[in-house]
Amino acid sequence: MIQTVIKNLQSIIGIIIPTGEKFLFILTQVIVFLSIVSFLLVIVVLILRLIDFLEQQRKNKFLAKWEKDFYEYLGSPDNPGKLLNGVKKSQYRFLLMVMRDLFSVLDGKDLESLKRIVNETSVYNFLLADLKSRSTKRIIRAAYFFGASDNKNVKALLFGHIYSKKSDVFIFCARALARINAMEYATAILLASRYQRNLSTDILISILLEYKSDVCNYLLERIRFEDDYYKQISIQIFRFHGFREAADEVLKIFQSSSNKKLLIECIKYAGSIECIDAIPYLWEHFEHPDIVIKTASIEALAKIGGTELAPVFVQRLYEESYEVNIAAAEALFALGEKGIKLLQVVAKSNADSKASAIAKMVLSENFIEIDDE
């Protein structure tokens, strides 16, 4: 019975896999074939290297001439089109590489001249074709240059890509829109970001930070109608721009919200703009059971200042949480002379206590002696 089963199995397998020496023969032939292919590939790679070498030489020769004209053009009111006379389309990628490096180093009039090459010459049509293409690589390249050169004509095309499933396309096109300061698309960027799987808040913030500071007014107008995520992002943008006009709105959110992330952003914002009106609310969160919220409140109060807060910070040095202790010690230090004196007192008071150790650490990190007086 078993033998029959084995025989049947062998015959079934035999159809798919050749057995014995036939299999070995085929296997050897396949490997030898692959080896021949790889040998041919080696030759191809060497030829490619040769082509690359020749192209590099062509590039160097072309750029040596072009760069001379280019540096003469920089900062001048000349027509940038002249620079492109006689430049073949195949040489555009050399140009774009040079321009990419220059965009990150030039400023002022020179940068404006560079932007004009993208916006007023045939490079524009070349990049426009890239932006209309389906290739991620080409779209990214075009988005980068249009963003860097502040080209407002392509806003709609860039917007067309922000709902792309490819996160790289979204990031580059949204960043370009932000660099162009296309305010009308800020909400669209925030909404489209939700369709991107695993896109972080940090990258979204970094995109929105590309906008000029007037994006804060735009976000402020909409903040009350939007959800917690929108609010959280907007408050971060307010904080990074030091936008004080949002204080009232943020304080309202601070009072009413129970969302931890949102609360932390409100606290950080209040601290960063040194919002005196926020002090009562920060006091409330001073006793918050969540260590992160409590620590953020201490840090915010430290930034707002006021030496009357010093005794409260000293109390926090004796709490259980290490994070809270350090935040309190640093807050005392930030208060200046009075805070430092108190830290020195705590440092000397009970050498074995945790509070003393932390006070000593903050003082010595800042090269201040404990026995200074």
Added chain:
Amino acid sequence: MNDLIKIMMMFNYIVLFYFLSLVTIYFTLNIISFFRILRYKNKIEFADLERIFKLKNYKPISVIVPAYNEGNNIVENVKSLLQLIYPQFQLVIVNDGSKDNTLQKLIDNFSLKQISFPDLYKIKSEKINAVYKSKEIRNLTVVDKVNGGKADAINAGINVAKYPLITVIDADSLLERDCLLKIAQPFIENENVVAVGGTIRIANGCEVRKGHIIKVGLSKNWLARFQVIEYLRAFLFGRTGFDALNGILIISGAFSCFKRDAVVEIGGYRSGSIGEDMEIVMRLHKHFRKINPDTKITFIPDPICWTEAPESLKILMRQRTRWQKGTIESLLLHKEMLFNLNYGLLGFIVIPYYLIYEFLGPVIEFSGYIFFLLSLLLGILSFEFTIAFLAAAMLYGILLSILSVILEELSFKKYPNVNHLLILFLTAVLENFGYRQLTTWWRFKGTIEFFLGQRSWGNMEKKGLSSK
């Protein structure tokens, strides 16, 4: 007798399939990673990282450098590290009980002053003798501690580190100046990333000036050249391929970056571990993927860190036996991850791969060579099998190594001269005649030693890279 011949033949077939499957897996990984690298390159080319990181919402980094008897190079290395491009970073040098003048050199050259540091550490480590800070260079911190090994030194560094990201590097690593911008980027792009590994390249033969690679070259030493091929095939393309499966199991201790809170949450590095870099990655997967299945440990293929490869057989043997022991130790410590649904493809593909090809591989391969030779001597093998075996064991391996060089040429093109390329192709061929078998023997030896209880780290003297 007949049964013995049958068993021998069966084993020969197993080894033949082992070789075929191993090289085929690597082939697939190499191809997958090639496309990933092209995508990464397209993105990074226009990413303008330096500008993005000026936009205020970057994550500050603490760079931890464990140092043991590094007196000869430590000052130059610290100076070079201080030149890294990043908006805010802290450099934490951990003198792990060096017997030479490492600490004194640091104190003298950077005007260090001892500061008070409370004994409230979050992670266990050997006793910290003192913490020093420099008044002139405010982002430099030096920790002097009792010797406890690399993992322990890193733990001490984590306790002193104050920023949300920590990067761990070897004291003798040569870093590209924008390496921190590149390694921090995945953390900004994806909140689920807890660790990022960087590509390590061989610095032997390169021109080094003031701690930076200024011209890429190839060593004249064949051992170093063989390692260049190995690093390309296994570390660059292999790991990038595994990254596609979210299956990175090792990120090199020479250059890695973590979320500080994540490392603290799992209790830091495992002190006394032989393969601490693999162990911590497995523990991170184990801990965080249970909490959040989207947790990611990723790898960036950019050649951002260069390291000196051993050029002597003795040192290379120590390194390879240690790596093997580290792999076995980590796999055994986390054996419950094998075929565990919680870890997705990691549990079903990557860990079984490591078990079969990395843990058991040297045993299968080494005994395979013995059985093959024995069968040849006994005249058991047919001509067809002998040819097929040699083709699978040698020719297929050569093919894979050549493919790695081709992919390097088509992606990063780091070796500037045609001569380099020709030497690399030749090395890819020669590596399969002796070197590969030798490393198999060392890994086999490492496996035996591990089970015999010989689990020390061993001494890893380095010649030092000549700097201009």
